[in-house]
Amino acid sequence: MTDRSRARQGARDPYRPEGLDDAFSDDATRSAAADEATPGGAAADAAAPETPAAGASSAGPVGTGAPAPLPALGAVGWLRWAWRQLTSMRVALLLLVLLAVAAVPGSVFPQRPQDPARVAEYLTDHPDVGPWLDRLGFFDVYASVWFSAVYLLLFVSLIGCILPRTRVHLAALRGRPPRTPRRLGRFPAQGSGTSGDAPRAVVERAAAVLRRRRLGVPAFRVDVHDEGAGTWSVSAERGYLRETGNLLFHLALLGLLVSVATGQLLHYRGQAIVVQGTGFANVQAGYDSFERGSAFDPADLDPFTLRLDDFESRFDPRTLQSRDFTAHVTVTEPGGEPTPEQIKVNHPIVAGGAKVYLMGNGYAPRLTVHDAAGEVAFAGTVPFLPQDEVYTSRGVVKVPDVSGGQDQVGLVGFLLPTAVEAAPGLWRSVDPQPAEPLLVLSVWHGNLGLDTGVPQNVYRLDESRMQQSVDAAGDVVTLYVRPGQTVDLPDGLGTLTFDDLPRFVALDLRHDPSLAWVLTFALLALAGLMASLFAPRRRLWLRAAPGADAAQDEGPGAATTVVTAAGLARGDDVGLQPELDRVLAAVLGAPPEPSSPSAGPDPQEDRT
Amino acid sequence: MNVAELSDLFVWSAATALTIALVAYAIDLARATEAAQAVRSARRPAVVGAGSASGGDVLTADPPPAASAASAPRRRAAGIAGSTLVLGTALLLVAIVLRGVAAGRWPTANMYEFTIVGTFCATAVLVVVQRRRAIAFLGVLVTGIAVLALVLALNTLHVQADAVQPALQRYWLVIHVGVAILATGVFTVAFATSVLQVLQDARTEGRSRLERPWRRADGLRQAFHGARVTGPAFAWLEQVPDARRLEALSFRLHAVGFVLWTFTLIGGAIWAEEAWGRYWGWDPKEVGTFVAWVVYAAYLHARTTRGWAGRRAAYIVFVGYAVVLANFTVVNLFITGKHSYSGL
Numbered sequence: 002m003t004d005r006s007r008a009r010q011g012a013r014d015p016y017r018p019e020g021l022d023d024a025f026s027d028d029a030t031r032s033a034a035a036d037e038a039t040p041g042g043a044a045a046d047a048a049a050p051e052t053p054a055a056g057a058s059s060a061g062p063v064g065t066g067a068p069a070p071l072p073a074l075g076a077v078g079w080l081r082w083a084w085r086q087l088t089s090m091r092v093a094l095l096l097l098v099l100l101a102v103a104a105v106p107g108s109v110f111p112q113r114p115q116d117p118a119r120v121a122e123y124l125t126d127h128p129d130v131g132p133w134l135d136r137l138g139f140f141d142v143y144a145s146v147w148f149s150a151v152y153l154l155l156f157v158s159l160i161g162c163i164l165p166r167t168r169v170h171l172a173a174l175r176g177r178p179p180r181t182p183r184r185l186g187r188f189p190a191q192g193s194g195t196s197g198d199a200p201r202a203v204v205e206r207a208a209a210v211l212r213r214r215r216l217g218v219p220a221f222r223v224d225v226h227d228e229g230a231g232t233w234s235v236s237a238e239r240g241y242l243r244e245t246g247n248l249l250f251h252l253a254l255l256g257l258l259v260s261v262a263t264g265q266l267l268h269y270r271g272q273a274i275v276v277q278g279t280g281f282a283n284v285q286a287g288y289d290s291f292e293r294g295s296a297f298d299p300a301d302l303d304p305f306t307l308r309l310d311d312f313e314s315r316f317d318p319r320t321l322q323s324r325d326f327t328a329h330v331t332v333t334e335p336g337g338e339p340t341p342e343q344i345k346v347n348h349p350i351v352a353g354g355a356k357v358y359l360m361g362n363g364y365a366p367r368l369t370v371h372d373a374a375g376e377v378a379f380a381g382t383v384p385f386l387p388q389d390e391v392y393t394s395r396g397v398v399k400v401p402d403v404s405g406g407q408d409q410v411g412l413v414g415f416l417l418p419t420a421v422e423a424a425p426g427l428w429r430s431v432d433p434q435p436a437e438p439l440l441v442l443s444v445w446h447g448n449l450g451l452d453t454g455v456p457q458n459v460y461r462l463d464e465s466r467m468q469q470s471v472d473a474a475g476d477v478v479t480l481y482v483r484p485g486q487t488v489d490l491p492d493g494l495g496t497l498t499f500d501d502l503p504r505f506v507a508l509d510l511r512h513d514p515s516l517a518w519v520l521t522f523a524l525l526a527l528a529g530l531m532a533s534l535f536a537p538r539r540r541l542w543l544r545a546a547p548g549a550d551a552a553q554d555e556g557p558g559a560a561t562t563v564v565t566a567a568g569l570a571r572g573d574d575v576g577l578q579p580e581l582d583r584v585l586a587a588v589l590g591a592p593p594e595p596s597s598p599s600a601g602p603d604p605q606e607d608r609t
Numbered sequence: 610m611n612v613a614e615l616s617d618l619f620v621w622s623a624a625t626a627l628t629i630a631l632v633a634y635a636i637d638l639a640r641a642t643e644a645a646q647a648v649r650s651a652r653r654p655a656v657v658g659a660g661s662a663s664g665g666d667v668l669t670a671d672p673p674p675a676a677s678a679a680s681a682p683r684r685r686a687a688g689i690a691g692s693t694l695v696l697g698t699a700l701l702l703v704a705i706v707l708r709g710v711a712a713g714r715w716p717t718a719n720m721y722e723f724t725i726v727g728t729f730c731a732t733a734v735l736v737v738v739q740r741r742r743a744i745a746f747l748g749v750l751v752t753g754i755a756v757l758a759l760v761l762a763l764n765t766l767h768v769q770a771d772a773v774q775p776a777l778q779r780y781w782l783v784i785h786v787g788v789a790i791l792a793t794g795v796f797t798v799a800f801a802t803s804v805l806q807v808l809q810d811a812r813t814e815g816r817s818r819l820e821r822p823w824r825r826a827d828g829l830r831q832a833f834h835g836a837r838v839t840g841p842a843f844a845w846l847e848q849v850p851d852a853r854r855l856e857a858l859s860f861r862l863h864a865v866g867f868v869l870w871t872f873t874l875i876g877g878a879i880w881a882e883e884a885w886g887r888y889w890g891w892d893p894k895e896v897g898t899f900v901a902w903v904v905y906a907a908y909l910h911a912r913t914t915r916g917w918a919g920r921r922a923a924y925i926v927f928v929g930y931a932v933v934l935a936n937f938t939v940v941n942l943f944i945t946g947k948h949s950y951s952g953l
């Protein structure tokens with residue numbers, strides 16, 4: 002709380018925390034200095050911290066309707082004006098609020114990077130507004146022009162306000178505490194007492210108390226002044242850390258933005274499905290999906306290989322909720338020995354400079370299809386994607402390589418890890434573990450459409466040129482196959498063998514060289530924030546005058562030294578008066594007289 | 610009765626204790642209003658001039674003897690409120706520990722647990738704040754929210770105490786969620802303080818004391834005038850610290866809350882990097898946390914912006930707290946995202 006606001010209390014605002022331009026609550030100093038015969042030192046000192054805000058405070062009035070001298074305003078003038086507006090606290094506030102507002106639509110509308118399927122669904126459900134929202138970027142808010150504009154402006158504003166403040170703060174760091182004001186009576190924290198020692202001795206003791214080290218650094222920066230006529234005083238200042246922390250916080254935010262952006266350029270991420278007993282090689286073709294920043298060259302992928310040896314899963318027997326997943330893999334770095342590793346959810350491993358995450362798992366039945374000619378038309382594993390808690394899994398088997406002239410075959414259906422016949426002909430899974438695996442498939446034949454040039458989803462069957470097999474009664478044919486069994490395909494298409502049931506894991510591989518920087522800047526921001534909010538910034542003054550001078554006040558016979566002290570803080574500071582009291586007590590060796598003007602019924606309360 | 614049921618029982622008894630505290634605070638508040646009216650009628654002839662000259666300060670001084678008639682039962686109500694508040698908080702702590710024992714893990718994995726732990730944090734902060742300066746209104750507001758939250762938790766959010774799925778099995782569940790809950794608790798008390806600050810400000814700077822034309826007063830203030838903040842029903846405000854001190858208290862609480870929230874954000878990102886393979890992905894919960902963070906940053910800036918300090922900054926707090934609550938309720942219940950883990 003500044004003194005200015007204190008003075009205003011009756012007239013205007015009853016409370017007004019200090020603003021950007023009150024780099025310190027200097028009004029008290031200034032008004033005290035104005036009382037001095039020669040306002041030199043203190044007034045200049047008081048003015049110095051004002052400079053950082055020159056931009057903001059002069060922009061303030063402009064913003065509130067009193068434009069700068071218009072005739073002189075050329076193009077440069079307008080630019081300056083715009084820059085001042087942009088770097089003013091008011092605009093920073095506006096931009097912060099805008100940023101908060103602009104971030105909201107991203108959790109209201111489905112977002113393409115997170116969930117493209119739901120975006121497509123939204124677009125079909127809302128044919129009228131959907132396309133407009135799409136054009137305006139509402140389905141990719143955080144990459145949209147308007148969202149980017151807000152945060153980029155905010156950061157420009159940040160730079161514009163941080164740089165001058167850094168310069169001023171660096172100067173302040175080399176400065177000295179302001180001289181002791183002539184009158185100490187108007188400061189928010191006060192104390193007084195008497196001492197039998199000479200003024201100089203008292204003041205030097207005070208300086209020693211104030212210089213005491215805390216955590217290896219002196220608490221206060223201290224100056225001792227000989228004020229003549231036997232009067233001595235000491236002025237002290239602490240809390241440079243507060244502004245340092247604030248600057249660190251804002252600069253760290255900039256660092257954070259830059260490192261996140263760098264990471265966007267240099268990263269890659271990809272998904273790979275790896276079936277038990279098979280391997281994965283880290284080349285772009287090895288991925289099921291792959292995405293990278295524009296500065297990353299896929300040729301730089303470190304070609305390690307990874308093999309899934311085994312996969313374990315545990316579920317709660319009662320609720321069937323998952324409890325643990327562990328993938329046992331063997332990683333071989335180029336030129337290195339194969340090393341066994343474990344990947345768990347929450348515990349990625351690092352291979353070839355990329356983090357490897359376990360993101361999903363399921364079953365990949367190993368199947369063999371013989372065509373009508375008895376040739377092997379398909380042999381391999383087919384991942385079936387789990388749809389629910391009990392791993393009812395959906396999959397598609399496409400058999401294109403049939404002997405000449407025959408129809409291609411597509412098998413669509415479900416894998417039930419523990420199948421139970423709930424009602425005649427109605428099977429469902431009751432447990433995620435493979436106790437009684439059963440494949441339930443329907444059969445299509447015709448043209449799979451793989452040669453149309455349109456990329457196909459491996460988990461979808463394009464049925465437009467195919468025909469579903471039906472039995473004599475016209476009912477759809479359903480195949481039920483258990484591991485080890487071979488069944489005939491309908492319509493004389495051949496046979497299907499369910500060989501066994503290995504597991505698969507879905508791995509995410511991600512490389513982002515900026516991670517360490519992002520973390521560092523985030524932690525720096527946190528540290529800076531704490532310093533800026535919790536480090537007290539205070540000035541203390543203590544004056545010791547010979548008792549003779551004070552005789553008028555104290556009455557005749559006071560042959561002692563009269564000590565008066567005052568304190569001023571930046572912002573609301575509960576600890577100011579206690580600190581002053583502590584210093585006085587240490588100097589006088591006795592509890593000081595409580596003499597704060599605002600010492601109300603509750604001494605615990607803040608004196609601001 | 611098993612340990613989990615015992616825990617639920619303790620939550621019920623905590624809710625009961627806090628209800629008693631709520632009633633006692635309400636009585637205290639009513640008495641404070643009476644006392645304030647007594648003071649006013651007692652000194653009206655003498656102090657009118659002084660009172661209007663120096664704003665709220667004179668009015669916040671301790672009640673003169675005229676009011677002491679009402680102050681004995683008042684003290685009793687305040688005493689009951691204080692001790693049942695402590696009792697309720699302690700019961701809640703026991704309930705939380707038992708819940709953790711029953712589930713065999715740190716008890717902050719679902720909305721039910723989040724609610725009871727968050728309520729515990731809010732009442733614990735209230736205990737600390739009330740030790741230094743008992744403010745009945747703060748007590749009413751915070752215990753009111755606490756009782757509501759507990760009853761809601763028991764009736765609609767309750768889930769079986771159980772172990773969690775792999776994505777949650779990490780010490781970050783303790784750090785990230787724990788700190789988020791703590792921050793929510795601190796924000797709750799800070800919010801109540803800001804409400805009080807705005808009420809107090811509207812009262813001491815009522816229509817007649819406004820230096821600008823009434824038309825240009827902001828909407829919230831005009832609304833408060835309609836609610837007669839300046840009238841006798843709000844006379845208890847005269848027992849409450851003045852708006853400037855409330856603002857200072859609210860800022861201090863918000864500073865702590867904001868640091869905790871920042872840590873929640875960073876901790877969440879670190880955890881997401883391990884569990885989901887990216888530190889930030891604009892998941893709805895992440896967006897909500899980010900928006901709340903930016904709003905509170907705006908509050909801190911508003912405090913230091915000319916024309917925004919004080920009451921208007923407090924309005925930003927209202928928005929921020931609404932975002933925090935929505936992030937917990939709306940995002941969990943109605944928006945699917947990666948945080949939709951625990952059913953409820």
Ligand code: HEM
Nearest residue numbers: 021088089090093155158159162247533534906909910913
């Ligand atoms: C042009 C842009 C900005 C300006 C002019 C600005 C200015 C300031 C100033 C002067 C303070 C010190 C207040 C004090 O010490 O009491 C401050 C504090 C702070 N700023 Fe900024 N800032 C800007 C951008 C940002 C941004 C983008 C953020 C984060 C989103 C941010 C977050 C904070 C926080 C959290 C504080 C601590 C509040 C406090 O110390 O009371 N600022 N800012």
